[in-house]
Amino acid sequence: xxxxxxxxxxxxxxxxxxxxxxxxxxxxxxxxxxxxxxxxxxxxxxxxxxxxxxxxxxxxxxxxxxxxxxxxxxxxxxxxxxxxxxxxxxxxxxxxxxxxxxxxxxxxxxxxxxxxxxxxxxxxxxxxxxxxxxxxxxxxxxxxxxxxxxxxxxxxxxxxxxxxxxxxxxxxxxxxxxxxxxx
Amino acid sequence: xxxxxxxxxxxxxxxxxxxxxxxxxxxxxxxxxxxxxxxxxxxxxxxxxxxxxxxxxxxxxxxxxxxxxxxxxxxxxxxxxxxxxxxxxxxxxxxxxxxxxxxxxxxxxxxxxxxxxxxxxxxxxxxxxxxxxxxxxxxxxxxxxxxxxxxxxxxxxxxxxxxxxxxxxxxxxxxxxxxxxxx
Numbered sequence: 001x002x003x004x005x006x007x008x009x010x011x012x013x014x015x016x017x018x019x020x021x022x023x024x025x026x027x028x029x030x031x032x033x034x035x036x037x038x039x040x041x042x043x044x045x046x047x048x049x050x051x052x053x054x055x056x057x058x059x060x061x062x063x064x065x066x067x068x069x070x071x072x073x074x075x076x077x078x079x080x081x082x083x084x085x086x087x088x089x090x091x092x093x094x095x096x097x098x099x100x101x102x103x104x105x106x107x108x109x110x111x112x113x114x115x116x117x118x119x120x121x122x123x124x125x126x127x128x129x130x131x132x133x134x135x136x137x138x139x140x141x142x143x144x145x146x147x148x149x150x151x152x153x154x155x156x157x158x159x160x161x162x163x164x165x166x167x168x169x170x171x172x173x174x175x176x177x178x179x180x181x182x183x
Numbered sequence: 184x185x186x187x188x189x190x191x192x193x194x195x196x197x198x199x200x201x202x203x204x205x206x207x208x209x210x211x212x213x214x215x216x217x218x219x220x221x222x223x224x225x226x227x228x229x230x231x232x233x234x235x236x237x238x239x240x241x242x243x244x245x246x247x248x249x250x251x252x253x254x255x256x257x258x259x260x261x262x263x264x265x266x267x268x269x270x271x272x273x274x275x276x277x278x279x280x281x282x283x284x285x286x287x288x289x290x291x292x293x294x295x296x297x298x299x300x301x302x303x304x305x306x307x308x309x310x311x312x313x314x315x316x317x318x319x320x321x322x323x324x325x326x327x328x329x330x331x332x333x334x335x336x337x338x339x340x341x342x343x344x345x346x347x348x349x350x351x352x353x354x355x356x357x358x359x360x361x362x363x364x365x366x
Contacts, residue, residue: 012325012365013338014197018345025347129333142195144327146350146365148315150342155196159333162201162208167329167359176350180361182195182329 002044002112004119005139006128008155012144015152016125021055025147029174033070039141040076044117047108049124050086056122057094081116083107085127105134112136129158139183140165146176185295187302188322189311190222191338192360195327198335199308204234205335210328212358216253222324223259227300230291232310233269239305240277264298266290268310288317295319312339315346322366323348329359 009026010016017023048056059065060077082097085104092099100107104127111119121128121137131137142155165182173179192209193199200206231239242248243260265280268287275282283290291314294302304311304320314320325338348365355361 010197012197012323012348012363013340013342014193014195015337022345025345132331140195144363146348148339148342148346148348150312150339150345154337156331156333159196159331161333163331163333164208165195165329165331165359167355167361170353170355170361172350172353176348178350178353178361178363180195180327182359 002114002116002119003138004108004112004121004136005141006121006132006137007039007141007143008123008125008128009143009145010155011147011149011152013148013150014155015149016123016155018149018152022149022152025145025149027143027145027174027177028068031174032177033073035173035179036073037070039120040073040080042118043080043120045081045083045111045119046077047083047085047104047119047121047124047127049127050084050089052123053082053084053086053089053092053094061094083111105131105136108136125153125155126158129156129160132156132159132163133161139168139181142180142182143173144178144180185227185298185300185302186321187291187295187304187314187319188324189304189314189320190324190326191306191308191311192326192328193338194330194332194335196331196333197337198332199306199338201332201335208328208330208332210330210358210360214356214358215360216256218356218362220253220255222303223256223263225301226263226303227298228264228266228294228302229260230302230304230307230310231265231267232307233267233272235305235307235310236265236267236269236272236275236277236280240280244277266294287313288319291319308336308338308340312342315339316342322351322364325363325365327361327363
C-alpha cells in the first residue's frame, strides 16, 4: 500500500500563504533542498488542487526554475506523474498530468492500491482539508517558517472539524524552519 | 533587563482557540506540568488580557484547581504579581493583581526596567498581538499541540505587518506537543 503524505509550508500563525499569495518566507537553503530531493526520490505521484497546480505549472516550466532550485528538483516536478483535482479546469496540458473532476478521495484510494512510490499532496489547502476529513492522508509533513504574517490563507481551510494526530518526528531545517511530521 | 515572553498553545493550523473559544483540545500531562513548573520558577510577573484574566481568576481561584494541577502551580498562579490590561474591567480583585487601563506597551517597558524574573504573557491573544506590534515581546514560546482545528482564532490575528523571528530552540514532548521558541 502506498503512503499518502501532505507536504505544506506554514507560518507560526498557521497560514500557508501570506496576504496576496505571499510566499517570500519559503525556505531557501541547501539543507531544505536536500530534504526535498530525498523526499522526491521516494515519491511516485504528486497531487494538487487547481490553484496550486496553476502556480506550479507557471513556476516549474520556466527555465528560471533552474536558477532557484537544483536541476533534479525541477526535473522531478516536470516528469513525475501528476494528478490535478478540479471541477472548473477544462484541460491540463502539463507533462504527465491527469485531471480528476470528482471524488478525489476515491481516486487517492485507487492510487494507494496500485504500485509506485509515495503519493504527495503539495500545498493545496482546500483539497488537503477535504482529504483529511475523508481519512485518506496517512502523514502530514508541516514545515513552519519563523515568520508571522498576521493574515493570509489558513493551512486547512476546508477541514470543517477538529482532527487529532500523532507526532512521529521533529527536525530543524536550515537555520529557522521546523519540520513536524504527524500521522 | 527582564525578558518578556509569550507562552501560548496553538493547533497545527495556528489557532489558539477553536470556534466558541474552545480550549478542550489543549494537550497536557505530567511532563507538561513539569515544564510549566520549571517555566514558572523564572517568572516574576504575569500579564493577561481581560478575557484570559477572567478565565484564569475563576479557574485558579477555585480550590478544584488543586485536584487538577500540582499544588505548586496553583500557588504560583495565586501568588505571583499579575497585571491585567483592560479598558472595560472596573476592578481586578484577584490577589496581587493590578488593573492597567491604557498604554500596555508603556507599562511593560516600565516593568522591564525594574523588578525581577521574566515577564510572562499567558494566552491573551489580543494583548499578545498588541505587545508584538509595539515591539515589547522578546520571545515567543509556542507549544503546538498535535491537532488540526480547521477554524478558530488565529494567533496574532490583526497584526498589521509581517514579523520575522529567529528560531532559538525546539523541544518535543512525549504527548506530541512541540515547543518552538523564537526571538
